[in-house]
Amino acid sequence: MSNLTKTFRRRGVGSVEAVKGVSFSVPRGTVLGLLGPNGAGKSTTIKCILGLISPDAGDMQVYGYDVQRDPRSALKRMGAVLEGSRNVYWRLTPRENMNFFASIQGHDPRRDREYHDHLVERLDLTDRVDRPVLELSQGMKQKVAIACALVRRTPLLFLDEPTLGLDVQTSHEMRSLLRGLVEDEDRTVVVSSHDMKVVQEVCARVIIIKDGVVVADDLTRNLLALFRTRAYRIEMPTDLPAPVLGQLQARFARAGVNASPGHYELEVEVTEPADLYELMDVLRDAGVIVEGIYRDQPDLERAFLRIVDGGRESRGDVRA
Numbered sequence: 001m002s003n004l005t006k007t008f009r010r011r012g013v014g015s016v017e018a019v020k021g022v023s024f025s026v027p028r029g030t031v032l033g034l035l036g037p038n039g040a041g042k043s044t045t046i047k048c049i050l051g052l053i054s055p056d057a058g059d060m061q062v063y064g065y066d067v068q069r070d071p072r073s074a075l076k077r078m079g080a081v082l083e084g085s086r087n088v089y090w091r092l093t094p095r096e097n098m099n100f101f102a103s104i105q106g107h108d109p110r111r112d113r114e115y116h117d118h119l120v121e122r123l124d125l126t127d128r129v130d131r132p133v134l135e136l137s138q139g140m141k142q143k144v145a146i147a148c149a150l151v152r153r154t155p156l157l158f159l160d161e162p163t164l165g166l167d168v169q170t171s172h173e174m175r176s177l178l179r180g181l182v183e184d185e186d187r188t189v190v191v192s193s194h195d196m197k198v199v200q201e202v203c204a205r206v207i208i209i210k211d212g213v214v215v216a217d218d219l220t221r222n223l224l225a226l227f228r229t230r231a232y233r234i235e236m237p238t239d240l241p242a243p244v245l246g247q248l249q250a251r252f253a254r255a256g257v258n259a260s261p262g263h264y265e266l267e268v269e270v271t272e273p274a275d276l277y278e279l280m281d282v283l284r285d286a287g288v289i290v291e292g293i294y295r296d297q298p299d300l301e302r303a304f305l306r307i308v309d310g311g312r313e314s315r316g317d318v319r320a
């Protein structure tokens with residue numbers, strides 16, 4: 001997809017440039033994460049690719065089919081669960097919904113029964129599968145919507161906020177389900193999410209959109225490496241004497257103590273790996289008991305915030 005542009009115009013309200021020249025491509029058999037603050041243009045981008053909104057400019061190809069010129073062929077290859085979607089029939093049961101969506105795609109639901117059962121089990125819907133959807137909870141409805149998108153077996157799948165409103169266990173299951181889609185079924189998935197855990201665990205590549213523009217497009221592990229810091233947390237049973245803390249602050253970046261009853265944590269950032277010896281020497285000389293040392297793991301949330309809030313921090317910090 002290249003140079004996608006969309007401006008919403010409302011009479012009397014002015015216009016909103018939702019997407020300003022977004023370009024990216026998704027290699028087959030990968031999961032791409034679409035990140036960005038509220039209103040960044042993620043959903044608008046997805047809706048344009050699905051042909052639900054017509055863009056002002058841009059060229060979108062799905063498996064070689066042009067979305068605007070040949071929407072039928074393109075749509076046949078795409079499935080989606082949109083945010084807050086109500087694309088399932090509430091009077092039907094989850095099983096009936098799944099059969100319906102499978103058959104409109106030309107699949108024989110009887111032959112796909114095993115796959116449907118597998119999904120129902122993975123999504124923990126077994127005891128609700130024959131009850132009308134309207135009797136289900138919000139999260140369960142979301143799971144039924146996801147199941148209905150999956151049973152169409154389209155090679156490309158868009159999931160806009162798939163784990164929104166799901167409980168911890170289900171969100172966990174959803175992550176392994178998403179990984180399975182790529183590993184076992186060779187599908188291509190585009191996921192938009194504000195849940196960094198989902199993205200970090202599932203997406204090999206991440207695109208960050210801000211104000212309708214792509215501000216980062218890289219492998220997840222590269223984004224993480226970019227913001228890897230040498231921050232350590234050192235657990236101590238007693239507080240650090242003030243002069244020792246002063247000595248550390250003079251020598252190391254961001255040295256500070258988090259205190260809670262009976263538990264003290266020294267946080268400190270070192271530049272070179274060998275600086276850790278020096279840090280330990282200072283603590284030993286001061287007679288500080290060290291109960292544990294932990295290195296802060298880089299996480300996507302921090303990387304995301306630094307990129308998105310980049311303008312507010314110093315550039316040098318962002319590229320640290």
Ligand SMILES: Nc1ncnc2c1ncn2[C@@H]1O[C@H](COP(=O)(O)OP(=O)(O)OP(=O)(O)O)[C@@H](O)[C@H]1O
Pocket residue numbers: 008009010016017018036037038039040041042043044045083
């Ligand atoms: N139908 C519409 N009419 C007018 N403006 C719209 C419409 N849909 C979206 N917008 C505007 O376009 C911008 C991008 O919205 P979009 O829904 O794509 O953001 P998003 O990245 O999906 O955000 P979120 O994380 O909150 O879901 C916003 O400023 C929004 O107000």
Ligand SMILES: [Mg+2]
Pocket residue numbers: 042043044083160
């Ligand atoms: Mg959205």
